[in-house]
Amino acid sequence: MVSQRDREILRDDLRARGTKLSAAERESLLKGYLPDPAELGTKPAPQPTASERRKAQRKTPIRTFLKSQTHYLAYAFTHIIFGIVVRLLQAYHAVVDRIFAIVYHHHRTPELIRKDVKNLKRLPQHLSTILTLRKEDDALAVLMDEVAELAAWSSCSGISQLSVYEKSGVLKSCIPTLHQIITTKLASYYGTPSHQPILQVFAPHHPVHRSAPISNTTDNTAQHQTLTILLLSSTDGRETLVDLTKTLAEMSQNGKLSPEDITPDLVDAEISEITTQPLSMDPSLPDTVLKPEPDLLLVFGPFLKLDGYPPWQLRLTEMYCTGGRSHGLSGDGEAVEYQGYMRGLWHFAGAQMRFGR
C-alpha cells in the first residue's frame, strides 16, 4: 500500500502534468514499493530495502519456509471463512427465494402476471435466456417444458420476442414438437385457442414454424398479439463469424469484394440477418421482425457465464444471473422459476422486489 505522504507527492506531480518530479526522483519514491525481482516469480516480498534484502538472502531457507507455511495457512483460513460466509448467504437467499416463490406465483393466470409487471418502468423488447441441458434421462423434456413456461410468462407479461440459448442445440432438432408443447402450455394459461397469441418458433437456417392461422372469425381483432421464439445454440456464436469470414474470403479471392469493404456495419447487417429473418417457406407470411440485439439476458445458472452465447449481439445487453447473488456455488444449474424470471425483469427496470405484491 502506498503511504499517505507518497500518495500526496504523486498526486501533486500528476496535477502538474508530470513536471514536478524528475525521473530519478520518481524512481527513488517507487523503490520502497518494488518487490525483489528475483523473488517475483516465486513469492511476493514485503518491500525489502537494500540492506534487508542482503540479510534475507542469507537466511532464506527458514524464512522462505515459514513464509510459505504462513501463506498456506492463510489460504486455508480465508477459504474456510469464505466458505462459511457463502453458505450463510446461500441459506439466506434460499429462504428469500422461497418466500418470493410463494408470494409471486403466476397460478397460470395471465392477469396475475400482467399485474406483476404493471408498475415496471420499462420492459425488455427482446428477452434472451441461457438454459442448460441437465444430465438426467428426461433432460430434454424438462428443458422443453422450461422453454414453454418461459414462453407463456413472457407472452403474458407483454414481451413478444424471446430467444432461448442452449449450448448443444438439441432444441433445434425438434422444433415441431417444441411448438406443440408450447401451444399446449399457452392453452393452459390462456384457455381457448382464439385467445392465444400467434406463436412462431424458428432457429437460424431453419424455416419458421408457425401456429396454424385461425380461420377468419369475427374476433380477429383480438388476434394481433404474436410471440416469436428464436432458438440459438453454440454454432450461432463464434462459428457463424467464422462462416462469414469464409464466405467473405472466398468472395475476396474471386475478386468480388475488397477487404476494405468489410466494415462493422456490413458484419452487423450480415449477422443480424441470420437471427432476424428465418428461411420462410411461405412468401405470403409477413416478415418476422426480431430485434437483433436482446435487451435483457437472463442466465439461469449458478454464476454469470455466457457459455458460448453469440458474441456479436451482446454489445449493449443487460445481463442478469438468477443465481448471481449467492456467488453461485450450489453445484447444479438453477431451475427456471417464475420468481427468478420476475426478479430479472424487476432488476432490468431498476426496481426492487418486495415481499407482498
Added chain:
Amino acid sequence: MPGSLHMSRLRNWFLASPPAEYAITGLKELLIGALKQGPVPQHVAFVMDGNRRFARSHGIETVEGHNLGFEALARILEVCYKSGVKVVTIYAFSIENFKRSKFEVDALMEMAKVKLSQMAQHGDLLDRYGAKVRVLGRLDMLKPDVLEAVNKAVDMTSRNGDRVLNICFPYTSRDEITSAIRDTVEDYTTPIQQGRTAAAASRFSESHIAHNIRAQTLGSTTHEAHSDSESTSGSSGQDDDTFPRHDYSDRVYGSMSSCSSSTTLHLGNQQDPKGGSPPRPAAEADSPVYISPETISRQTLNDHMLTKGTPPLDILIRTSGVERLSDFMLWQTHENTEIVFLNVMWPEFDLWHFLPVMLGWQRRISKSRQDPNAEGNFAGDAKLSEEGSDAMLWSQGGKVKDI
C-alpha cells in the same frame, strides 16, 4: 452530517498513521500471498467504470475522478501481478467516448500521454520486472503526440514477456472483430507463393498422388506436375519438396475441428515473416492460387484478434453496477469467462472488493477439479479440450518469441 464528516476525518487520520498503515500493508501482503497458494486466473479484464459518477457524488472535478481511477488501477495491478495473474486487460477508452466533451477527452488523452511517457522514462525498471505493455485498439484515431507516447512505451517493453498489461485504448469489440475478419480475408486473398502453389494447384488430384508415389518409389526425376520451373529436383530434393506439401495437406484437410492442425496453421503463419518460406527460388504460377477459405477456423480468427497470444479470459470485472459489456471483449468473453458486476465505483475499487471474486473463482475451480462431473463446472472437459489449444498456443507463442 458534521458528525459523520468528523468521524471520517478521524478514520482517515487513523488509517494514515504509520502503525495502521504498516498493519494494513502486512495484511494485504498476507492475503495476496494466500491467494497465490490456490489456482490463480491467468487473464483478468477490468472495465474501469464509475470515475465520473464518483467525481460527481464526491463533488470533485471529473478529471480528478479519472486521476483517482488511475490510482485504483495501479493498486489493483499490484494485487494482480503479485498474486500471479499473467495478463490484465483494461478498458481505458472506448471509440464511443470520443463523443464526450472535448475537455474531458483532452484531459484523458493528456493523462495517458503523461503516464505512458513517464513509464518510458523507467525503461530499465520495466525490463527488470518483465512487464510488457500493449495498447489495443484503433491507434489511427489518436492524436500524433499521444500516438508517439504509445509507440514509445510499447516498443520499449515489447521484448519483455512475463506479465502483460493490455490497455484497450480507443477500442470497441465490434471494431476488433471486424478488423480480425478483414485481416483474415486479406491474408487469404494474398496468393500463396512458390513450393506450395504446385501442391495447391493440383488440389491433391489422384493423378498427382499417384505420380508422387511413383516418384518416391522410383526416385525418378520426371516432374510433370511441377512444370513450373523446377525440373532439377532430383531425389535429394525430394524430401525438401514433400515437407511443405505435407504441411499444406494438414491445413486443408484437418481444418475444421482438430486443434493440432490449427496449431500448425498458427505456427506457419507466425514463422512465415521470419523467413520460413521455402528456400527455393520463386516460381510463378499461371493464375493466383489461394489457401482454401475452408481452412479458416475459430483459432484463425482468434489469432487475428488484438488479444492474440494471451491465455483465455478467466474473469471479467465491471465496476459501478452497470450490467452490460458495452462492447468490450465480446469475442473473448466466451465460454468459461466469469463475468462479475460490482456495485462499487472504480476509484474505490480495491483488494477488498477483488478478494471475494478471486476466492469464489478459486473455490469453484478447485471444486470442479475435484469433481469434474459436477454440473456448472468450470475447468472440466470442455475447458481442457477447448481452451487447451489456447493454452498450448500461448506456450508455443512464447517459444516462438524466444527463438
